[in-house]
Amino acid sequence: MPIIVDRNTVLLVQGITGREGSYHTEVMLKYGTRIEAGTSPGKGGMNVSGVPVYNTVKEAIDKHPNINTSIVFVPAPFACDAVYEAIDAGIKRIVVITEGIPLHDELKLISYAKLKGVIIVGPNCPGVISPGERVKVGIMPERSFKPGYIGIVSRSGTLTYEISEALSLAGFGQSTVVGIGGDPITGLDFIDVVEMFFNDVDTRGVVVVGEIGGDAEERLASYIKSVGLRKPIIAFIAGKTAPPGKRMGHAGAIISMGMGSAESKIKAFESVGIPVASTPMQIVELARLKFRWGV
Amino acid sequence: MKLYEFEGKKIFSDFKIPVPRGGLASSVEEACLKALEVGFPCVVKAQVLVGGRGKAGGIRVAKSIDDVKAAASKMFSEGVKGVPVRKVLVEEAVNIVKEYYVSITVDRSVKSYVYLASLEGGVDIEEIAATKPEAIIRVYVDPLIGLRDFHVRRIVDALGFKGDLAKQFDGIVRALYDIMIRYDADLVEINPLALTDKGLLALDSKLTIDDNSLYRHPEFSETLKSDTRDLSPEEVLARDYGFSYVKLDGDIGIIGNGAGLTMASLDLIAHFGGKPANFLDIGGGARAERVKAALKLLLMDERVKAVFINVYGGITRCDEVARGIVEALSEFEVKKPISVRLVGNREEEGGRILKEAGISYFTNDEDAAKHAVKIAYGGV
Numbered sequence: 001m002p003i004i005v006d007r008n009t010v011l012l013v014q015g016i017t018g019r020e021g022s023y024h025t026e027v028m029l030k031y032g033t034r035i036e037a038g039t040s041p042g043k044g045g046m047n048v049s050g051v052p053v054y055n056t057v058k059e060a061i062d063k064h065p066n067i068n069t070s071i072v073f074v075p076a077p078f079a080c081d082a083v084y085e086a087i088d089a090g091i092k093r094i095v096v097i098t099e100g101i102p103l104h105d106e107l108k109l110i111s112y113a114k115l116k117g118v119i120i121v122g123p124n125c126p127g128v129i130s131p132g133e134r135v136k137v138g139i140m141p142e143r144s145f146k147p148g149y150i151g152i153v154s155r156s157g158t159l160t161y162e163i164s165e166a167l168s169l170a171g172f173g174q175s176t177v178v179g180i181g182g183d184p185i186t187g188l189d190f191i192d193v194v195e196m197f198f199n200d201v202d203t204r205g206v207v208v209v210g211e212i213g214g215d216a217e218e219r220l221a222s223y224i225k226s227v228g229l230r231k232p233i234i235a236f237i238a239g240k241t242a243p244p245g246k247r248m249g250h251a252g253a254i255i256s257m258g259m260g261s262a263e264s265k266i267k268a269f270e271s272v273g274i275p276v277a278s279t280p281m282q283i284v285e286l287a288r289l290k291f292r293w294g295v
Numbered sequence: 296m297k298l299y300e301f302e303g304k305k306i307f308s309d310f311k312i313p314v315p316r317g318g319l320a321s322s323v324e325e326a327c328l329k330a331l332e333v334g335f336p337c338v339v340k341a342q343v344l345v346g347g348r349g350k351a352g353g354i355r356v357a358k359s360i361d362d363v364k365a366a367a368s369k370m371f372s373e374g375v376k377g378v379p380v381r382k383v384l385v386e387e388a389v390n391i392v393k394e395y396y397v398s399i400t401v402d403r404s405v406k407s408y409v410y411l412a413s414l415e416g417g418v419d420i421e422e423i424a425a426t427k428p429e430a431i432i433r434v435y436v437d438p439l440i441g442l443r444d445f446h447v448r449r450i451v452d453a454l455g456f457k458g459d460l461a462k463q464f465d466g467i468v469r470a471l472y473d474i475m476i477r478y479d480a481d482l483v484e485i486n487p488l489a490l491t492d493k494g495l496l497a498l499d500s501k502l503t504i505d506d507n508s509l510y511r512h513p514e515f516s517e518t519l520k521s522d523t524r525d526l527s528p529e530e531v532l533a534r535d536y537g538f539s540y541v542k543l544d545g546d547i548g549i550i551g552n553g554a555g556l557t558m559a560s561l562d563l564i565a566h567f568g569g570k571p572a573n574f575l576d577i578g579g580g581a582r583a584e585r586v587k588a589a590l591k592l593l594l595m596d597e598r599v600k601a602v603f604i605n606v607y608g609g610i611t612r613c614d615e616v617a618r619g620i621v622e623a624l625s626e627f628e629v630k631k632p633i634s635v636r637l638v639g640n641r642e643e644e645g646g647r648i649l650k651e652a653g654i655s656y657f658t659n660d661e662d663a664a665k666h667a668v669k670i671a672y673g674g675v
Contacts, residue, residue: 077510102508103401103481107438110406115439126609141609141640156555157579158607161639162660182554184403211555215404238558241565242574243543279566280559281661 002130002176003151003196003203004093004121005137010066012057012091013038013048014082015073020097022048024073024139031142032134036064039082057082057089069093071127071137076100079123080109087118095137096122096187106185113187120187126157126179132202138179148173150291151197153190154209155182155216159238163209163283170284172291175203182211190220198230205232205291207283208274212239213260221268233274234286237262296504296515297524299342301384303500306478310470312485313463314497317386326367327360329385335359336388339366341380344525349418351376356388378525389496394487395454396420396431398501399471401481408436408475410468412450416487442472463495478515479508529573529592536588538575545570547671548593548602548631550586552577552611560605563660569668572599580610586619587626594629601632601671605660608639615641617648624654632670636663 011028015021016038026049029035035051037060044055054060061067070091074082079098086094094113101109101123113120121128127138132147144161146168154160160179167174178193180186190208197203210217217237224233240262266276275290277283298306304314318329319342330337341353348354353375355366363385370380396416402409413431415423423430432453436442447468456464471483484501509516523531533540539554543561547569551557554576561571573596577589593602606616616637624633635656637645642658649656657663 076507100507102479102511103505104438104476104479104508107401107406107408111437111439114406139610143639144609154555156553158551158553158609158611159555159559161609162556162559162607165638184401185406209555211558219404236559238555238562241543241561241571242558279563279661281659 001200001202002133002135003193003200004119004176004178005069005128005130005135007133007135009034009069009135009137010064011035011137012060012064012067012070012086013051013073014057014070014086015075016040016048016051016053017043017046018073018075020139021073024097025049025051027142028136028138031136033136036067057085057091061089061091067091069095069137071095071097073097076102080105083109083120084112087113087116092117093119094121094187095125095127096120096181097125097127097139098122099124101183103184106183110185110187121178122181122183122187124183125181125186126160128176128178129174130176131174140177140179144168145177146173148175149202149204149293150174150207150287151193151200151203151205152177152207152209153193153197154179155211156209156238157182159236159280160209163207163236163280166281166284167207167287170287172284172287175200184214190216191223194220194223194233198227203231204293205234205287207287208233208235208269210235210237210265212237212242212262212265215260217265218268221272221274224272224274229273232290234277234283234290235269235274236277236280236283237265237269296506296509296519297344298500298502298504299344299382300340300500301342301382303502304384304497306474306502307470307485307497307500310474312467312470312497313493313495314500315386315389317384320367320383320385321381323364323367323371326383326385327363330357330360330363333385333387337363338386338388339363339370340384340386341370341375342382342384343375343378343380345376345378348375353380389489389491389493389498391487391489391491391498393490395490396486397450397467397471397488398482398484398486399436399475400483402435405435406438408438408442408472410434410436410446410450410471412454414454420486436472442469460490460495467495467497474502478502479505479512481505529596532592533575536585536592538577538585538589538592540576540592541574543571543573545572546598546600547667548572548575548596548599550575550577550589550593550602550604550606552579552581552606553609556605556607560603560660560664563605563664564603564667567661567665567668569664569671572596577611581615581619583615583619583622586616587623590620590623590633591627594623594627594631599631601634601667603664603667604633604635604637605663606635606637606639608637608641608645611640613637613639613641613645614648615645617645620654621648621652624652634663634667634670636660
């Protein structure tokens with residue numbers, strides 16, 4: 001079984017009538033994701049690509065009790081409210097695509113979700129895809145992914161597609177690919193996802209795509225130090241040329257006070273036996289070296 | 296969004312954090328008038344957002360009106376660390392007995408608010424953080440319960456304040472939290488918080504507002520519309536288009552889609568011996584118009600010798616990107632060599648549009664980056 005999303009995933013789309021929400025509902029359906037309902041306040045009774053729309057999550061869950069996962073496309077000023085609504089209605093897995101959620105709201109939301117035992121992926125993330133089961137809860141392009149045995153976890157979007165496609169073309173398909181999001185505060189972090197991959201029988205090796213800023217990579221390295229490298233991991237870190245103190249797009253990608261530099265992350269990874277590719281394409285060479293179960 | 300010292304101090308005053316008496320001036324004459332109001336000695340402080348302002352001559356003590364004139368005219372005419380100075384703050388000089396450090400920010404790994412405080416405040420706080428981390432105390436505030444009396448007691452005790460000073464510091468600690476929440480700040484810092492003969496005084500302010508929250512703070516978003524806030528002309532243009540743009544020291548312009556991919560593009564250029572002139576992320580789903588604007592922005596940058604465009608079409612369509620490139624190159628008079636890497640969504644159409652315009656492109660990012668370095672520094 002892959003992680004987070006699989007063939008048992010039954011999805012609710014929050015913000016289904018918006019531009020992004022309606023477009024990706026169609027694309028996810030085509031890919032194979034089972035979407036039973038959508039919500040959009042005031043738009044109850046409509047349908048989007050044949051998916052019924054409700055005013056509230058409660059109503060959607062009452063009518064479709066099998067729903068167990070939600071994806072949120074709701075605009076930033078209202079996104080937190082949408083996630084609280086899903087948590088309140090008892091949904092335990094929520095993927096938040098929305099970009100630009102205020103930091104303080106995010107902080108409270110993530111703390112609350114943790115208290116309630118709810119898994120949040122994101123915010124500001126491309127979502128999760130499990131190619132072997134043809135389930136996608138996200139916005140990533142299908143072409144980058146093939147079924148296989150590699151778990152990929154990343155803080156970025158396009159760079160993940162890029163690396164996944166290179167691996168797919170080289171014969172390294174994926175069990176699950178998780179974009180945890182580029183904001184300073186995220187629900188799932190590298191450690192959570194790597195731990196899930198370690199416990200997943202279908203995943204034989206892990207690729208971590210990190211970037212400068214924060215200390216998620218350094219913390220993953222100390223986690224590996226304590227539990228051991230239970231499966232081979234290879235990595236790429238973006239932002240080696242970033243000068244200290246400059247923000248590089250992602251709210252997350254900032255180096256300050258000597259923390260979070262590419263150098264410190266690469267050193268941390270290498271010290272626990274995780275080799276770091278010097279270019280995105282070099283990931284393929286590392287995969288050939290480290291993932292030797294035969295392709 | 297970073298606030299200037301005077302903006303931060305205005306907020307401090309509103310929240311009863313004591314600051315020195317002073318006034319803001321936009322010209323040398325005004326600075327002199329403010330100095331006469333404040334009295335001598337006074338301090339003239341350039342209002343710029345760069346760090347290390349004091350060491351770069353942006354803070355000067357003045358004992359007479361001539362000193363004020365000299366300091367202010369130097370700041371207004373020369374700027375500080377390459378940044379033009381539009382305003383100076385003229386403040387009373389105070390007798391400092393001791394300097395403390397106190398701030399509140401967000402600890403992203405703990406997912407919590409955190410107070411940082413130290414008995415060793417002042418200009419070297421970053422060095423102390425690096426070499427003597429135990430000299431900085433940390434008190435975490437769970438966002439679900441907010442600031443409580445016990446948090447405040449812990450901070451006050453840790454810095455050893457007693458009596459009236461403890462009472463005053465208690466108020467400052469609470470005010471920092473209130474400001475953090477009220478203004479959606481991601482950092483509120485007082486460094487130094489000075490113990491003077493008049494009690495505690497915030498001698499400087501550092502406030503950063505969370506950009507994602509600006510939509511609900513018209514007081515800041517209105518300011519941003521008319522104020523360039525130390526940005527270069529390119530940065531202002533990029534801001535108007537909503538690009539993430541960072542100017543760097545090199546000479547190869549870089550455009551990518553997605554922050555991670557764009558950073559990786561910079562790294563690739565450096566890997567093959569080039570120097571990136573910038574970081575420019577056009578974001579997801581960019582149409583031709585945006586691509587065109589991004590390319591023009593780099594073409595008008597005199598330092599840029601060549602441009603590397605690295606696009607992986609996920610949501611973004613390659614045909615839109617190609618169209619934007621072709622339009623920018625045909626409309627803009629400055630000709631510079633470009634190296635394009637294009638794969639993904641509608642790659643074939645994009646490729647055809649480029650070919651018809653006589654622009655070659657790559658599908659492999661390493662080949663494209665190597666080519667960019669080659670055309671920038673001679674060759675071909």
